Amino acid sequence: MTNPQVQRTHELMLNAAGSLLSAGGPEAVTHLRVAEESGVARATVYRHWSTRADILLDLLRRGANLSLDPPSGDLALEERVTGVLEAFAAALRSEGGRTLSAMIGLAEWDEEVFNALERMTEFGPRILRRLLAAGVDDGELVQGTDVDMLADRLIGPLYLRRLLYHDDLTDGYVGRLASVTLAPHLVS
Amino acid sequence: MTNPQVQRTHELMLNAAGSLLSAGGPEAVTHLRVAEESGVARATVYRHWSTRADILLDLLRRGANLSLDPPSGDLALEERVTGVLEAFAAALRSEGGRTLSAMIGLAEWDEEVFNALERMTEFGPRILRRLLAAGVDDGELVQGTDVDMLADRLIGPLYLRRLLYHDDLTDGYVGRLASVTLAPHLVS
DNA sequence: CACATATGATACACTATGTCTCATCTAAGT
DNA sequence: ACTTAGATGAGACATAGTGTATCATATGTG
CATH class of the missing domain: 1.10.10.60 (Homeodomain-like)
Known part of the structure; x- marks a missing residue:
């Protein structure tokens, strides 16, 4: 209408x-x-x-219309990943985190809610996976890196701390998380 | 009574x-x-x-009375960590996962629920942190490893996949997660 | 201006909440 | 076995919220 x-x-x-x-x-x-x-x-x-x-x-x-801007292309991969994760953390810190908390319980028993939640939450990870996949193609990340799992390992801790621990997602935490998780997969 | x-x-x-x-x-x-x-x-x-x-x-x-047995001491650290994570994943796969989903939403607005949830959910991570801290002391993990964050990085993806993605937590996934996350921190 | 549609106001039956009373049943001590 | 305190069962009551329906009024569109 x-x-x-x-x-x-x-x-x-x-x-x-x-x-x-x-x-x-x-x-x-x-x-x-x-x-x-x-x-x-x-x-x-x-x-x-x-x-x-x-x-x-x-x-x-x-x-769900919180659009994470794709990061500018002339930064190093780690900075771009950190940027995406910080935007993600900011979304979780805002009202989005509360809405998400409410929805998780509903999504468990209502498929329609689950699908909507999926559409909302897959947006961040998708950008991240694309970024990481591009990193593998460019040679910034070592060949054979499991991009999906790497994305899980970058995002999972953020959800854990926000939803279960109700901890602040400081930029410092996000930076250290990105750094320590990415390091072993970076070439050079 | x-x-x-x-x-x-x-x-x-x-x-x-x-x-x-x-x-x-x-x-x-x-x-x-x-x-x-x-x-x-x-x-x-x-x-x-x-x-x-x-x-x-x-x-x-x-x-919350699902007790994760502490793993036997004569295994390598990676095997012990994997054992804890698999028990954890099993708890999330069972009814515990559904209860947890329901509670997360309530805990956001009810402090009493949050405290109870904290007591229930801190049990797994605590065992894991103790295991990792012991690993640092024994020299199996490199000095200076951030044990708390390492625990987050091992557990976070499990919660992410179970609560948000409704994915199965297969033992294969748990094993790969433990392996790829621990590897850079192992001495040997 | 006229028509279609959305809204406001109100009524009705129904489910669930939260509190209360009193009769009955159960557990525990004598 | 008897007694008593405490717990439960059964039911009443006022209230909040649900879901549907009706009809008058207000709003948008051609």
Whole structure:
């Protein structure tokens, strides 16, 4: 729908849902509260989303638009990787981390949520894998490097610290992680 | 309470809650359904846990009793680490993974859940860190190895694949992960 | 301006929550 | 065996949220 009225109410409600999610978690996102918080009639909330999961999915999709800029090509591979990981860490530090926490639990039992989550989260790793694959082609990384696993090994610790430990993802940590993980695979 | 009647109903209800969580996620664990599923009066469920989070917390505590056996001392460090990681992966593959998924979202907004989750999840990494620290002391790992980060780098990818990608944690993957991550830090 | 569509307001039946009361059952001590 | 404290069962009650439906009103578009 391109109807501006629809877009307006939709955005109003989605903003309210975002506040509710951020403040009280997924359970706080109810049709009633979204209606109250956004000043929209309850029936309208149902017209846009029939279930709570649909609201959260939409929220997730909107949050997925955090675009990680591909790094400039004239830096050394380690700097480019570090740049991507720092942008990734920044996304996890922001509201994206909270949304992600909420979604992981839902995705376990709702395939639709899982697919949406996959689309959101595969974006960072994909850039990283491409970067690493290019590094192998260019001879910056040793031949035979398992690019997929290397990407897991760079990203996994970030998720671990953010989602499970609730630790800050400082740039220092990210830099050391990139450095120590990449080092054995760098040529020269 | 040591009252056997209390223990009996408590266990009945927890088992029911476990089934509900496993089948339908955290949202499916309601006082009413736990009562129905366990054949206990609804009021009794409230008497044991006043909120849903309390039920899930108890479930989490019970699940936390998965004890990872410390590996036998006469293996090479890489084999011992691989053993710990495989036990860890097995725990994530089982119901523990589902419970964990559910808890991550709750822990984001409920400090009590977070603390319980921390107690449950720190167990594996602690064994691993101790193993790695011993490796440094024994000279099997190079001096100056960042043991905490090395543990993150070994565990992070497992969580990433299980919680976000819903991938199987095969022993092959775990072995390769341990091998490629440890290799640069091994002396010999 | 007229029409289509979205929204607001309200009603209804239903599920779940959280608290309360009182009768009944169970466990433990005498 | 008797008694008593504590736990449970059964049910009532007010409240929050769900999901659907209806109809008047407001908004956007041709």
